[in-house]
Amino acid sequence: MKKLPINHLRRAVFATALASSLVVALGGCMSTPASNGPKDVAPPLAGASGFVYSANEGDDSISRIDLATGRVMTLPVPVTPHNVQISRDGGRLFAVGSMAGQMKMVASTAVPVSHAHAASKEPGGLVIFDATATNAASATLVTVGRGPAHVVVDARGERAYVSNSDDDAVSVVDAARGAVVSSIATAASPHGLRMSPDGREIYVAATKGNAVSVIDVATSKELTRIPVGKAPVQVGFTPDGTRVYISLRDDNAVAVVDTKTRRLVTTIPVGRSPIQVFATPDGNFIYVANQGTEQQPDNTVSVIDVHCNVVVKTLTTDNGAHGVVVSNDGSRVFITNTFAGTVSTIDAATQRVVGSVRVGSSPGGITYRPASR
Numbered sequence: 001m002k003k004l005p006i007n008h009l010r011r012a013v014f015a016t017a018l019a020s021s022l023v024v025a026l027g028g029c030m031s032t033p034a035s036n037g038p039k040d041v042a043p044p045l046a047g048a049s050g051f052v053y054s055a056n057e058g059d060d061s062i063s064r065i066d067l068a069t070g071r072v073m074t075l076p077v078p079v080t081p082h083n084v085q086i087s088r089d090g091g092r093l094f095a096v097g098s099m100a101g102q103m104k105m106v107a108s109t110a111v112p113v114s115h116a117h118a119a120s121k122e123p124g125g126l127v128i129f130d131a132t133a134t135n136a137a138s139a140t141l142v143t144v145g146r147g148p149a150h151v152v153v154d155a156r157g158e159r160a161y162v163s164n165s166d167d168d169a170v171s172v173v174d175a176a177r178g179a180v181v182s183s184i185a186t187a188a189s190p191h192g193l194r195m196s197p198d199g200r201e202i203y204v205a206a207t208k209g210n211a212v213s214v215i216d217v218a219t220s221k222e223l224t225r226i227p228v229g230k231a232p233v234q235v236g237f238t239p240d241g242t243r244v245y246i247s248l249r250d251d252n253a254v255a256v257v258d259t260k261t262r263r264l265v266t267t268i269p270v271g272r273s274p275i276q277v278f279a280t281p282d283g284n285f286i287y288v289a290n291q292g293t294e295q296q297p298d299n300t301v302s303v304i305d306v307h308c309n310v311v312v313k314t315l316t317t318d319n320g321a322h323g324v325v326v327s328n329d330g331s332r333v334f335i336t337n338t339f340a341g342t343v344s345t346i347d348a349a350t351q352r353v354v355g356s357v358r359v360g361s362s363p364g365g366i367t368y369r370p371a372s373r
Contacts, residue, residue: 029308049371050327051131052334053093054343055081058361060100062093065343065357068371074360076100077136079125083150083192083365086131087157090369092175093131096148096162098124124148126162126173131369140178144171149191150234150365154217155199161215163190163204170204172220186213187225192234192276196259197241203257205232205246212246214262226262228255236277236286238306245286245304247274254288254302256309266309270302271321276366278324278333279306280348287333287346289321297339303351313351317344323366336363 048067055062056074062084063074079097086093099122123146129139145164153160153175160173170190172182187209195202195217202215211225212232230250237244246255252272256265271290279286285303292298297320303313320339333346343363344356
């Protein structure tokens with residue numbers, strides 16, 4: 001073996017010590033280069049089970065991917081769906097968007113197709129139907145506010161909350177009655193929203209308000225507004241509910257908020273135009289989909305280590321990475337790619353993209369249902 005000169009040895013020892021000190025300083029977190037995974041490899045994937053649903057704005061449809069068989073079923077719905085959400089028990093699917101046909105009249109090349117719903121001036125709809133259904137014939141259609149963007153459902157599946165971007169409000173829907181029972185004022189242009197793990201609060205990202213509205217579920221009232229940065233799009237709670245991560249589309253960053261103090265903790269640089277964020281069940285990582293624009297699409301997913309609040313991995317999917325959801329067991333992460341018309345799967349253990357499958361046109365929102373439900 002060739003011996004190194006003493007000065008080279010000293011440099012090597014110093015470099016090793018420096019790397020070790022950085023690992024300690026970052027709490028064991030070190031970023032790694034972007035990694036590419038195989039493309040156009042459809043499920044089934046080894047060990048995969050359950051179903052993934054994507055909201056396809058380009059053709060007024062929802063796609064259901066059977067992860068065990070690889071079968072993709074796409075069914076038309078009476079709205080142009082921007083977001084889709086499964087109920088806690090896995091029995092019902094909730095989809096929101098402008099009424100089908102409205103967006104066909106919106107002619108604007110300046111607005112990405114995944115956010116065209118914000119240009120609507122007519123009331124939109126919430127569709128509620130059986131998650132196992134092969135069509136939406138028996139679905140309940142509820143008229144909500146203008147420019148509906150996202151929907152969340154309480155643990156019992158009794159109330160659904162829909163953000164209406166053009167009304168600066170959240171509609172509260174009685175799921176059993178299929179009717180709006182109240183409306184909650186928020187900061188300007190509410191978009192993504194999620195309920196805290198304890199079910200007591202809802203955090204709503206307001207893209208034009210540059211803030212997050214905090215809603216008290218018991219009283220259906222806005223408690224406060226937290227300034228976070230430019231154009232917040234979606235929020236994601238850690239499983240213990242102590243932190244919320246918010247994508248800042250126009251800052252190319254993710255904001256971190258302490259839910260106890262309701263103050264901004266830090267801001268983390270990510271890819272271009274981040275859209276959705278989602279935490280792993282163990283609370284260790286946040287996955288961030290970076291969409292970019294139609295003119296300059298991004299195709300990456302930033303992986304944030306929660307303990308260090310730094311990006312430790314950047315993964316490459318397909319053009320227009322938009323929606324994010326993690327399987328209940330934490331083994332897989334699913335990404336909708338709006339401009340590519342695909343859903344990519346990430347193996348969480350290896351941090352690799354292991355496949356992509358084609359769904360409907362311009363998929364945005366995404367949700368996961370376990371096979372046992």
